[in-house]
Amino acid sequence: MPLPVSPSDPYRSIVAAYDAEFDGANADTAGYASRAVGGSLLVLGCGTGRVCRGLASTRPVTGLDRSTAMIEGARQRGPEGVRWVVGDMTDFDLGPFGEIIIPNASFAFLPDRRARAACLARCLRALAGSGPLTIDLPAPDAALSADAHTPERLAWEGQVDGARVRRTREVFRSPRMGNLRLIDRYYIDGAAPIESVLALHLFTPDELEWMLEANGFYVEQAWGDHVGGLVREGCDRLLVRALPVG
Ligand SMILES: C[S@@+](CC[C@H](N)C(=O)[O-])C[C@H]1O[C@@H](n2cnc3c(N)ncnc32)[C@H](O)[C@@H]1O
Structure with missing residues (x-):
């Protein structure tokens, strides 16, 4: 069945180059594997499936991305057992999951507060009251923030x-x-x-925490890199693991 075309997809013409550049960057996936809770996993903004591929041998994995081209690339690379979905993370209904991950800046692409709240509401529903949501974002670079x-x-x-x-x-x-x-x-x-x-x-740690709290989650843990470092001045990632408020 032909996939619907994503309107204005910045990844449409660069899938192979994206894959070549990021395929080996798997420090994040190792962290997700070490903190996995088991059960089915949903990866939102999965791109060409790098994180899904790294986690699919141990549990059922679904990868969703709004880019038809990225999902086509993911499908071609496999593995076959992964369920690949073209869809928007602000509006999905794929059943319940034990865990959700939004890796490598994908959440940062949501254009405004309404879209972010819609995404978190969908995540809350999909987690059915329990199970972690992990969001990985680039941290603002203070040294560059004065340069327009x-x-x-x-x-x-x-x-x-x-x-x-x-x-x-x-x-x-x-x-x-x-x-x-x-x-x-x-x-x-x-x-x-x-x-x-x-x-x-780009989110500050406080902004991200408030946003999660305002949308039914609490932050269980936060890191400033992919290997368990603290959130501190100068860290380059903002990685949070949040749980639905019971
Ligand atoms: C920087 S790439 C990260 C891809 C992948 N997570 C990785 O680690 O390689 C961001 C991805 O988010 C996807 N994306 C952006 N907005 C989205 C949305 N509203 N719903 C689903 N996917 C979205 C893009 O199509 C793109 O594939």
């Missing part, structure tokens, strides 16, 4: 399907609003670059 603009610079270089690919990133910031606009350009063999424009919100 960081010009284009090299962010990654690698091979994709035998071709040399360079990714650059240009950043526009609205520090007071906590918003970022990232313009990633992929240069492949001298051709005109493919642009992928990403809009993200």
